[in-house]
Amino acid sequence: MxxxxxxxxxxxxxxxxxxxxIQSVMPTERKCAWLRAAHAAGLRExxxxxxxxxxxxxxxxxxxxLVDFARRLPGLFVSVLVPNLKGAERAIEAGADLxxxxxxxxxxxxxxxxxxTPDEVVAEVARMRAARDAxxxxxxxxxxxxxxxxCTLQGQVQAQDVLRYMQxxxxxxxxxxxxxxxxxxxxxxxxxxxxGAAHAIAGERxxxxxxxxxxxxxxxxxxxxxxxxxxxxxxxxxxxxxxxHAPGASGNAASEDLAxxxxxxxxxxxxxxxxxxxxxxxxxQWLAHETLHGxxxxxxxxxxxxxxxxx
Amino acid sequence: MxxxxxxxxxxxxxxxxxxxxIQSVMPTERKCAWLRAAHAAGLRExxxxxxxxxxxxxxxxxxxxLVDFARRLPGLFVSVLVPNLKGAERAIEAGADLxxxxxxxxxxxxxxxxxxTPDEVVAEVARMRAARDAxxxxxxxxxxxxxxxxCTLQGQVQAQDVLRYMQxxxxxxxxxxxxxxxxxxxxxxxxxxxxGAAHAIAGERxxxxxxxxxxxxxxxxxxxxxxxxxxxxxxxxxxxxxxxHAPGASGNAASEDLAxxxxxxxxxxxxxxxxxxxxxxxxxQWLAHETLHGxxxxxxxxxxxxxxxxx
Numbered sequence: 001m002x003x004x005x006x007x008x009x010x011x012x013x014x015x016x017x018x019x020x021x022i023q024s025v026m027p028t029e030r031k032c033a034w035l036r037a038a039h040a041a042g043l044r045e046x047x048x049x050x051x052x053x054x055x056x057x058x059x060x061x062x063x064x065x066l067v068d069f070a071r072r073l074p075g076l077f078v079s080v081l082v083p084n085l086k087g088a089e090r091a092i093e094a095g096a097d098l099x100x101x102x103x104x105x106x107x108x109x110x111x112x113x114x115x116x117t118p119d120e121v122v123a124e125v126a127r128m129r130a131a132r133d134a135x136x137x138x139x140x141x142x143x144x145x146x147x148x149x150x151c152t153l154q155g156q157v158q159a160q161d162v163l164r165y166m167q168x169x170x171x172x173x174x175x176x177x178x179x180x181x182x183x184x185x186x187x188x189x190x191x192x193x194x195x196g197a198a199h200a201i202a203g204e205r206x207x208x209x210x211x212x213x214x215x216x217x218x219x220x221x222x223x224x225x226x227x228x229x230x231x232x233x234x235x236x237x238x239x240x241x242x243x244x245h246a247p248g249a250s251g252n253a254a255s256e257d258l259a260x261x262x263x264x265x266x267x268x269x270x271x272x273x274x275x276x277x278x279x280x281x282x283x284x285q286w287l288a289h290e291t292l293h294g295x296x297x298x299x300x301x302x303x304x305x306x307x308x309x310x311x
Numbered sequence: 312m313x314x315x316x317x318x319x320x321x322x323x324x325x326x327x328x329x330x331x332x333i334q335s336v337m338p339t340e341r342k343c344a345w346l347r348a349a350h351a352a353g354l355r356e357x358x359x360x361x362x363x364x365x366x367x368x369x370x371x372x373x374x375x376x377l378v379d380f381a382r383r384l385p386g387l388f389v390s391v392l393v394p395n396l397k398g399a400e401r402a403i404e405a406g407a408d409l410x411x412x413x414x415x416x417x418x419x420x421x422x423x424x425x426x427x428t429p430d431e432v433v434a435e436v437a438r439m440r441a442a443r444d445a446x447x448x449x450x451x452x453x454x455x456x457x458x459x460x461x462c463t464l465q466g467q468v469q470a471q472d473v474l475r476y477m478q479x480x481x482x483x484x485x486x487x488x489x490x491x492x493x494x495x496x497x498x499x500x501x502x503x504x505x506x507g508a509a510h511a512i513a514g515e516r517x518x519x520x521x522x523x524x525x526x527x528x529x530x531x532x533x534x535x536x537x538x539x540x541x542x543x544x545x546x547x548x549x550x551x552x553x554x555x556h557a558p559g560a561s562g563n564a565a566s567e568d569l570a571x572x573x574x575x576x577x578x579x580x581x582x583x584x585x586x587x588x589x590x591x592x593x594x595x596q597w598l599a600h601e602t603l604h605g606x607x608x609x610x611x612x613x614x615x616x617x618x619x620x621x622x
Contacts, residue, residue: 216606295527
């Protein structure tokens, strides 16, 4: 059995993947309070929003302000999602540390969600790379391959297609690639196989795993990915999130449950879980009318937790 | 990485661990309907009840009738829980295939839950074994070590104590031993370590893993145990269950989510998940006022499920 790593990173995506699936718009000052508290709790990578047209996602219209705010939090690595060149230009201008470009390995999902084929997204990444380099900017480009384990629209997605797009993204100039189970179709055996193959293609550029808890397997899938050598995981406070084109798909891995699992395993994340649970309680109050997820918050930390584990 | 096994067994414990934590008494005819439907859905090991005094657990007072009913379902391996010699005698008389004797590795939990020290439970197992052999009965004796990963009352539980009790149970005549995370304190690293050590002691007599989902890690813990070679898991339909001496501990691994995970991984369980989901819906109707758990039932099976997996 491979040993578990000493450290791992939780990338909080609640402010992007979470809030984009919630109809009501959270005021910018609350998002800033969320960012400040997440940073104080030890999170060091946060996806703060998405550079998409405000008419499509009014919930994320304040992304530039949030990047500006987040950049001032010491040591915080600030990510944003960008669907196209225009978004990438805004991310570069705002000074984001990383921009994640979603590519759906399912062509049906790609057309529904991005109105582009996967190959068109790859071509767009090449233009983003050129723009980034021309601007002399340092914003990293991450190609995030979604529906990597199957798709509610298309059904099966072939691993060879996923891996082909991964290679194409790298060839087009992506600095990082990641795999996402957008609709909750993954299982630990599929994760082991696909991430194993992805490591062979991308090596250390395989950056992150993104699992939804749609069918209850998010943390088991994290464990399987961890065992292949992945050490960075997207997660969302209170498990909020989903995909507008994947019915019933709401629920990212819950950040607080994931942080608890990793800490219990002796894997350092730098996160103060009690502070994270306090933030969850605050966010739950703000989102009182939404369906939230996660399990740890109900039972609380084990009595033995502090004696057994340091972060 | 070790390959995953080809087959695994889900032992349904909802009728015992689940119903004992629910105040209202389910009528025997409903329990029989549950057993019949579970059997029809492909479950072949079920813990049908507990031979404890009816005044303590009126919910399980019909255990003898249920054993009798369950024994007539072809190929069903019928388990019961027995806390003492008196219970074992009833299990033997009823013709149960297996009797699970709970031992709490936490002395505080043992005294609160069983009113015996762990060593007194070991001595009782020796008496059960003598009674079983004297009767010429075939009822297997399983020593189930609870609070194996920590205890809400005592706090930490040392692995060396757990393993010492395991050896003592085997020495006293237990045919099988198992480990239970009674209060949801386990994590995949602890599971890997403790089950790894337990295999070295018990070999093929290490029979089952019992995880509660109190803090969301039940399926990740199943995966970790599976990787050590365990292939039998307790689970409860709709995740019902808990421990009266472990506040907030409700929630076994949900049978339907576990069956889905294993099937997705290509591990045969013989279970028809759609039939299991239909049974869950029936049980949820019977228990309409109770808090149920599990995730798969909301989203349903993936579109790709039937094409990809056979049971």
